[in-house]
Amino acid sequence: MVPVRVLGVAIDVKMQPVVLLTPLDPAPGPRTLVPIWVGSQEAASISVAISGQEAPRPLSHDLMQRLLVVLGASVDRVEVTRIEDGTFYAELHLATTTGSVTLDCRPSDAIALGARVGAPLFVADAVLADAGIPEDDAVEQDDEDPEEKVEEFRRFLDDVDPEDFQG
Numbered sequence: 001m002v003p004v005r006v007l008g009v010a011i012d013v014k015m016q017p018v019v020l021l022t023p024l025d026p027a028p029g030p031r032t033l034v035p036i037w038v039g040s041q042e043a044a045s046i047s048v049a050i051s052g053q054e055a056p057r058p059l060s061h062d063l064m065q066r067l068l069v070v071l072g073a074s075v076d077r078v079e080v081t082r083i084e085d086g087t088f089y090a091e092l093h094l095a096t097t098t099g100s101v102t103l104d105c106r107p108s109d110a111i112a113l114g115a116r117v118g119a120p121l122f123v124a125d126a127v128l129a130d131a132g133i134p135e136d137d138a139v140e141q142d143d144e145d146p147e148e149k150v151e152e153f154r155r156f157l158d159d160v161d162p163e164d165f166q167g
Contacts, residue, residue: 001079001122006115007033009047017043019111021080021123022135030134034123036080036088042108049115061112068117072097078114080107080123083131 007020012035021034038046045059055062068074073096082089090107092114093100114121 001124002128004034004080004121004123006046006050006111006121008050009038009043012037019043019046019108021121023123023128030136032128032132033135034080034128034132036107036111036131038108042106042112045112046108046115049112061109061116064109064113065116068094073101075114075117075119076100078110078119078121080110080121080127082124083127088127088131 003024004021005024007022010018010020012018016037017040018035018037021036022031026032045061048055048059049061058066073094076093076095079091079093080088081091088107090105090110092103092105092110094103111121113119
């Protein structure tokens with residue numbers, strides 16, 4: 001497992017949100033990015049968490065965090081464990097009053113919850129090898145810097161109304 005951080009949330013050329021992960025201890029050369037495409041609601045939730053902002057009303061991941069606190073549990077770590085047919089898989093590792101629990105979950109949910117509680121985030125070596133791309137290649141594909149994409153998504157978040165996410 002490789003420790004990573006969320007570099008940001010960006011929008012790809014097809015206007016789909018993507019979470020960009022990067023190793024904490026980068027190898028020499030261009031920074032490696034692991035792009036994970038997520039839904040817009042999950043992207044908004046992750047952006048809120050990594051920016052330290054709070055939504056006017058609790059989002060689903062805020063509720064998950066509060067449930068864990070009430071139940072006396074905590075998130076030990078988040079792991080992106082594998083990729084199969086283009087689908088990423090993740091696990092939440094929890095410490096509970098009855099012992100350790102590992103839950104299978106979507107990476108977007110695991111990252112959104114983990115970001116809220118400051119849990120360490122890891123990517124399996126095989127996932128990094130299969131899905132990791134040099135930052136230079138990512139920028140060349142659409143001629144836009146990932147940090148600029150993050151800023152573009154943040155501008156979108158500034159204009160979005162929380163009621164837009166009601167089901």
